[in-house]
Amino acid sequence: MNREKDAKTRDFLEVAKSCIKICRAHGVPLLINDRIDIALACNADGVHVGQSDIPAHEVRRLLGPNKIIGVSCKTTEQAEQAWIDGADYIGCGGVYPTNTKANNLTVGIDGLKRVCLASKLPVVAIGGINHTNAAAVMGIGIPNLKGVAVVSALFDRQCVLEEASKLHATLVEATT
């Protein structure tokens, strides 16, 4: 996921194009946060939108049937709408408090469970997740909870690679 909240459009596109090259080389899909124009310009694999961004049904109309669309949902009603709008997955959170996103309501593990149970879509948990609590999140044991998304657990640390390995090991243990 390429999430650039303050970048100039041209700079964002350059970063996205660099990310696409790396992702393609490793067989990893790249989604762009919020920006359909950037996703189209760099031929990304999809877009993730929040509740105050362009509605997912418009994203689907613009990107066509083959791109991946994710929608942030905190409630069962939003999850239902994401399904109707043609989303491919739901991002649900913040599961725990986070400093990464201002004024972000924390839904907790209970909110995450409600959204998972209300939808047929795969769900990714987000917000305050790191290698110390990822096992507890995945441990709720609801089949359509497919993973976690993190920002500060990797990028607010000294070594991204080391933190990614720790988180990866935790997730492998929690899900096998």
Ligand SMILES: Cc1ncc(COP(=O)(O)OP(=O)(O)O)c(N)n1
């Ligand atoms: C998997 C996943 N979930 C949620 C988000 C956040 O998207 P959004 O609600 O649009 O919030 P901002 O990132 O724009 O602040 C995400 N990017 N990925």
Ligand SMILES: Cc1ncsc1CCOP(=O)(O)O
């Ligand atoms: C983008 C977003 N949406 C819900 S919480 C969040 C930020 C998650 O960041 P972190 O992993 O640093 O808590």
